[in-house]
Amino acid sequence: MIKHIVMWNLRGDTAAERSDNIARLRREFESLRGRIDGLLHLEIGVDSSRIDYACDVLLYSEFASQAALDAYAVHPEHLRVKQALGDMRTSRHQVDYAVP
Numbered sequence: 001m002i003k004h005i006v007m008w009n010l011r012g013d014t015a016a017e018r019s020d021n022i023a024r025l026r027r028e029f030e031s032l033r034g035r036i037d038g039l040l041h042l043e044i045g046v047d048s049s050r051i052d053y054a055c056d057v058l059l060y061s062e063f064a065s066q067a068a069l070d071a072y073a074v075h076p077e078h079l080r081v082k083q084a085l086g087d088m089r090t091s092r093h094q095v096d097y098a099v100p
Contacts, residue, residue, distance in 0.1 A: 001040070001099045002063040004072075007055035009091045021088050022046055022057050028081045029059055035077050038068025055093065069096065 010025065012018030026044045033042055041062040047054045063069040072078050 002066055002069045003095075003097055003099060004059075004061045004063060004069055005095045006059040007093045008057050008089045010056045011088050011090055018056065025057055025085060025088065028084050032077055032081060036072055036075050038064040039072060040064055055091075066098070 008025070010018055010021040012021050026046075029042065029044055032039065039061060041060075043060045045058040045060065047056055047058075063072065
C-alpha cells in the first residue's frame with residue numbers, strides 16, 4: 001500500500017474566501033471516491049490550529065500500489081480536479097510512502 005499525503009495553503013484575502021476555497025477543494029477531491037481503481041481511501045482534513053506554520057488543508061489517501069498511485073496522477077478525473085482548482089493554492093507539500 002502507498003500512502004499519499006498532500007497539504008496546501010489556499011488563496012483568500014478574507015476568512016470567508018479561504019473557507020469557500022477549502023469547501024471547493026473538499027468537494028472536488030471527494031468527488032473522486034469510487035471513480036479511480038486502486039484508490040482505497042480518501043480523506044480531507046482542515047486545519048483547526050490556526051498556527052502560523054500550519055497548512056490550511058490536507059489530503060490523506062491510500063492506494064493499493066505504486067502503480068495505482070501512478071495511474072491516479074494521470075487519471076482524467078484527477079486531472080479534472082486539478083484543472084477545476086486552478087491556481088487556488090499558494091503552496092503545496094507532498095509525501096508518498098510505502099507501507100509494508
